[in-house]
Amino acid sequence: RNGIQRPVGHTVSFHYNPRVESHHFGKSHPMKPWRLTLTKQLVLSYGLHYALDLYRPLEATKEELAAYHTREYLDFLQSIDPQHSHPSSPNTDHEQRRTAFLGSNEANADCPVFDGMWGYFTLYAGASLDAAHKLVADQSDIAINWSGGLHHAHKGTGAGFCYINDIVLAIQQLLLVTPRVLYIDIDVHHGDGVEEAFYYTDRVLTLSFHKYGETFFPGTGALEDTGPRGSHNPGAHHSLNVPLRDGIEDAEWERLFRQIAGDAIDTYNPGAIVLQCGADSLGGDRLGSFNINIRAHGFAVEFVKSRAHGRKMMIVGGGGYTPRNVARCWTHETSIAADVELRNELPMHVPYRQAFTGNENGDGLLYPSLSNIQGKIHPNMNDQSYFDNLIAHNKEQLRYIKG
Numbered sequence: 001r002n003g004i005q006r007p008v009g010h011t012v013s014f015h016y017n018p019r020v021e022s023h024h025f026g027k028s029h030p031m032k033p034w035r036l037t038l039t040k041q042l043v044l045s046y047g048l049h050y051a052l053d054l055y056r057p058l059e060a061t062k063e064e065l066a067a068y069h070t071r072e073y074l075d076f077l078q079s080i081d082p083q084h085s086h087p088s089s090p091n092t093d094h095e096q097r098r099t100a101f102l103g104s105n106e107a108n109a110d111c112p113v114f115d116g117m118w119g120y121f122t123l124y125a126g127a128s129l130d131a132a133h134k135l136v137a138d139q140s141d142i143a144i145n146w147s148g149g150l151h152h153a154h155k156g157t158g159a160g161f162c163y164i165n166d167i168v169l170a171i172q173q174l175l176l177v178t179p180r181v182l183y184i185d186i187d188v189h190h191g192d193g194v195e196e197a198f199y200y201t202d203r204v205l206t207l208s209f210h211k212y213g214e215t216f217f218p219g220t221g222a223l224e225d226t227g228p229r230g231s232h233n234p235g236a237h238h239s240l241n242v243p244l245r246d247g248i249e250d251a252e253w254e255r256l257f258r259q260i261a262g263d264a265i266d267t268y269n270p271g272a273i274v275l276q277c278g279a280d281s282l283g284g285d286r287l288g289s290f291n292i293n294i295r296a297h298g299f300a301v302e303f304v305k306s307r308a309h310g311r312k313m314m315i316v317g318g319g320g321y322t323p324r325n326v327a328r329c330w331t332h333e334t335s336i337a338a339d340v341e342l343r344n345e346l347p348m349h350v351p352y353r354q355a356f357t358g359n360e361n362g363d364g365l366l367y368p369s370l371s372n373i374q375g376k377i378h379p380n381m382n383d384q385s386y387f388d389n390l391i392a393h394n395k396e397q398l399r400y401i402k403g
C-alpha cells in the first residue's frame with residue numbers, strides 16, 4: 001500500500017517485547033522506557049514493519065544471564081524485586097546488599113530498585129539473546145533490539161542505569177560461531193562494561209566514541225587505554241577509545257567515524273559487528289553534550305552496513321534522554337537497516353503526534369535541526385588537530401592487529 005517492501009536476500013529482524021514499556025525507574029529519572037513506545041509507534045506509522053521480521057521475545061532465563069553475571073548478583077536482583085522478595089528478610093541486610101550490588105547511597109540514584117525490575121531486565125536481555133540467536137541460525141542478517149544496549153553493567157554489579165549487560169550476553173553467543181566480533185559504541189558515554197568483559201581477549205575488538213573529560217560518567221575510555229599492558233596479553237591493543245569534547249558536529253563526526261570504524265573493520269576482519277546506537281550523542285539530549293543531527297548519527301549504521309559485506313550485524317539501543325529525538329533517531333536507523341527512505345513529514349496518524357510538533361519539539365518533522373534549538377547549547381570544543389591525533393593514534397593501535 002505504501003510501497004514499503006522487503007528487499008530480496010537481506011533479512012532485517014526486529015526484536016521487541018512491548019512489556020518493557022510499562023517499567024518506570026522512578027519519577028524524574030532520566031531513563032524512560034516510554035521512549036521505546038514512541039519509537040515503536042513511529043516505526044509502525046511509517047509502515048517500516050512491512051520491511052522487517054518482527055519477533056516478540058520472551059524473558060531471558062536466569063540460567064542465560066548466568067553466562068556472564070555472577071549467581072550472587074542475579075540472586076540479589078531477583079529477590080530485591082518487591083514481587084519476588086521474602087518479607088522475612090531483615091531490612092538492614094537488604095540495604096547492605098543494595099549498596100554492594102547497585103552502589104552507595106549517592107550512586108544508587110542511577111540504579112534504583114523499582115517495581116517489576118527483574119521483568120524489565122529479563123525482557124531487554126531476552127530480546128538481545130533472541131537477536132543473536134536469529135543471526136547465529138542464519139535467519140537474520142541485521143537484528144535490531146532498541147530496548148537493549150545497556151553497556152555499563154558489570155559482571156557482579158549494576159552501574160549507570162544498567163543492571164544486566166545484554167550486549168556481553170549477545171556477543172558471547174556470536175562468539176560460538178565466529179572467531180572475531182567487532183563492537184562499536186556511539187552512545188555519548190564510554191562503553192566500559194563491554195570493554196571490561198572482553199578486555200583480556202583478542203576475539204572481541206571494542207571501539208567506543210564518547211564524551212571524555214572533567215567528571216563525565218563513567219570516567220574511563222582515555223585514548224591511551226587500548227587494553228592490558230604488555231604485548232603478551234592477547235587483549236593488548238583490542239580496546240579502542242575515541243574520547244571527544246563537547247559540541248562535535250555532523251561533518252567532523254562522520255569523518256572520524258568513517259576513518260576509525262573503517263580501519264577497524266578492514267584490519268580486524270570480524271565475522272560479526274555489534275553496533276550500540278545510544279541516542280544521547282544527539283544534539284539536544286538531556287544528558288549528552290554533542291551537536292550531531294539524526295542523519296549524522298545514522299551515518300554510523302549506514303557506514304557499518306555498507307562495509308559489512310555479508311557479515312552478521314546486530315544493532316542495539318542504549319542511552320537517549322530526549323524521548324522524541326530517540327524515537328526519530330532509531331526510526332531513521334531502522335529504515336537504513338531495511339533500505340527504506342522515509343519522508344521528512346511525520347505521518348499524520350502517528351500516535352503521540354503532539355510530542356513531535358511545535359517549534360521546540362521539531363515541527364512535526366523526522367529530521368529537524370537539533371543543533372542549538374533544543375536543550376542547552378554546547379560550543380564545539382574539539383578542533384582539527386585533536387581529531388587528527390585521534391585518527392593517528394587509533395591507526396597506530398590497529399597496526400598490532402591481524403584479522
Ligand code: VJV
Binds near residue numbers: 028152187
Ligand atoms: O554521573 C553519574 C554519577 C553520579 C552519582 C549519582 N547521581 C545521581 C548523578 C551523578 C556520579 N551518573 C551518570 C550515569 C549516566 C548513565 C548513562 C547510561 C547510558 O546512556 O550510557 C546507557 C543507558 C548520570 N548522569 C546523569 C545522571 N546520572 C542522573 C541520574 C538521575 C537523575 C538525574 C541525572 C537519577 C535519578 C534522578 N535524576 C531523579
Ligand code: CA
Binds near residue numbers: 187188209
Ligand atoms: Ca560510546
Ligand code: ZN
Binds near residue numbers: 187189278280319
Ligand atoms: Zn549514554
